[in-house]
Amino acid sequence: MGDISISGPVTGIDTQSIVTALVNAEQAPKQSQINKQSTTSTAQLSSIGKIQAALDAFRGAMDNMAKDASIGGLTATTSDANVSTVTLGANASAGSYQLVVNQLATASKIATKTYAGGASTVVNASASATSLTISQSGQSYAVSVPPGATLQQVRDSINAQLTSSGLSANILTDATGSRMVLTSTNTGVGTDITVGGNSGLETGTSLVGGAPQNAKYTIDGTPQESKSNTLTEAISGVSIKLTAVSPWPAGVTDANSSGVLRSSSTITVARSTDTLKSSVKGFVDTYNALITAIGAETKVTTNPDGTTTSSALTGDATMRTLQSAIRAELNAMAGTGSLKSLAQFGVNTDQSTGKLSLDDKLFSAAIATNPTDIGGIFNGDKGLLARMKSATDSYALSGTGVLATRKSTLSDTIKDLQTQQDTLTARMAALKISLTNKYTTMNNLVAQLTAQRSSVMTTLDALNNPKTS
Template sequence: MGDISVSGPVTGIDTQQIVTALVNAEQAPKQSQINKQTQTSTAQLSSIGKIQAALDAFRGAMDNMTKDASIGGLTATTSDANVSTVTLGAGASAGSYQLIVNQLATASKVATQNYSTGAKTVVNTGTTATTLEISQSGQSYGVSVPPGATLQQVRDSINAQYSSVGLSANILTDATGSRLVMTSTNTGAGTDITLGGNSGLQAGSSVVGDPPQNAKYTIDGTAQESKSNTLTEAISGVSIKLTAVSPLPAGVTGTLPDGVTRVSSTITVTRSNDTLKSSVKGFVDTYNALMTAMNTETAVTTNADGSTTRAALTGDATMRSLQTALRSELNAMTGTGTLKSLAQFGVNTDSGTGKLSIDDKVFGAAIATNPTDIGGIFNGDNGLLARMKSATDSYALSNTGVLATRSSTLSDDLKDLQNQQDTLTARMAALKTSLTAKYTTMNNLVAQLTSQRSSVMSTLNALNKTSSDS
């Protein structure tokens, strides 16, 4: 009887290779599915993020155009930038205005008593917390002063808690010591700060400088007052920030003589064709940037061998509906003048890419003859800027928008796929352990049988030899 010949440590069979092959065969279908779905979801999540960023940039640009009114072709200037600065907003119209600033609005400022030992002076030497009450314009704000608190720590506590309501504190130090000084961004008459409570900081407090006062100014000779130095309603659509009192006439010092006024500055709102052209081009550029992002993430690329490669969002229903919403607003007829559409003043849409282009000849002629109509198409509650913003709201909202919801769903899908991967990995590890144990048992059994066969053969050989010798 010939020997059983198998290769391997016991049986000669490469059990490790067999186990690996069996595990791989079991794992392959599910692993392929997980890999494919993970790749798809990851690519889509990245693409949705790029579209979200491009859409946010587009909407931000529309907001800026609405705020500064540049899309209406208007610019605002002041003849004395030391006295005021001006910015345009919605509702502005061309005009010229004479401004005289006689007095700036100021804030209340209150100081505590002087502490000769400086900013690190302990202001609560007791064992229980006290309270500093800061009152302004009918509102009271409590500041807890714990045992051992220093002047510096009280300052930090005020700034941390109440900077959002306009209160702030600082410490002024000189050769005699330190004082806590409180002031406010709220200006104008009636905004006096007072100190109270039981902290002791209120004792000996004093007003620093003059009481708070309103800004006093004239526009075209009409005297006006404001609690703030920022005037948002003095001229429709123009925000004016007062920065200094108007200068005195030449040769005049001290108190103004009766009948003499300070030197006026001129605020001018003018229509600028260059501004209008630049703004329309800016709209076209930012719209095209959004279209480029959408086209890139939805493209079908033809390869050198004639095959095609789809982008992550090729054929995506969300992208189609967003493009439709944008194009519908572009093609709508709006405005109250002769020009009612973008195409009528030379802004055309490419039917393939959806991008905009400007026909310089048509655009130049329209600006020369109908600049107001162009601004009217973009501005107002029913203008293109407002309608574009409204049309994209449902897609762009940060938490509930379509794109945000898609991103959230894809992120959840990737988490679920990772869980599936973890489960599959654990199951395959268990399968490998089980198969390895079975083949180890088989090896041991074969080894036992081989040993028994050798023993039987030895016995038979011995019997044959004895019989032969007889």
């Protein structure tokens, strides 16, 4: 509201101050309510967002641990990282395996004829659109080739439409011109790419690199095949990615390899106390990070003068139930071994902060005699990791979870408070104008009365004073 000077020249009253005081008195109660609710809602929205981020990180860590059998104290290694890489998963068990890779799985590749004009060659010079049909494994995909389309534009259109189907295109250029090469992320026998349609691109195509083939390998001497170079079931609980054919023994080449086997590499799944301890420590740290985040938004701070300051979510019922759900699963007994709780492994809970700590001495003693029990506590459908995830599902679900709903409600509240603020501001502006007009009218009336009084007094004075000759 702009300042309006209405001080009366006749009355001498500071009517501007009176109007301001009256407007402020009218505005103060509602303004105080809006300010308080806005501050509270904004702080709570920020705090809920921080808790949600911490909970998402915690749940993500639980997922990763559930997929990684290192929480059970196992590690997977290979003696030749050039031939394969290995990743440990759930349900793995200790063991040693000999791997020989004789052939990698390959993908189908097909090339168009060479266009002397390069990638900018117009492949559809007609006035109407044509079509290029790409087929693989019983599925066909039609790509429209509009009038005036170049080889580059067709390539871009294929990649935009078919990448999610595993198909892609590229352009190879040399001194003779450019050709488009179609390939696929799908490998193995039966994944041949064929092209058809009426675009002209299907004419003069050629196979690049031969027909697609399966990976051929042996594990402990047993011949096996796979359409993919990623083996997820060859060894239970271990994912193997084949990256190269196994080398020949020293002094042997393709030319003299008749009857000679390629060199094997060793895949080892072994128990590691250090890995187990590191994994448990990782769980402790992840859990503590969530508890710390909740604590920071719910704590009560004691000030130097003895007063206390509450946080945005101090006493919040949602935070209490979330913590209770997590702690209930943490303290529940699990596993099939003789040791069924984390406390028996030296993982202790601080009663004042709720955080976990690891007693190195007790942990080392426990796993020295019961190393497999820790996996039973953490892993499986009824293990701690799965139960922690399940206990927080209702809070973390996107859009419909407790925290998401709270954030939505708080956001709506803040928007409503802004609407209330706008309405109040407009009402106070109207009130100031109304009061200003009333006091201006009063001043004008007083001015008129004062003028009339002055005229009357002048007349009376004239009548009372004798005329001089």
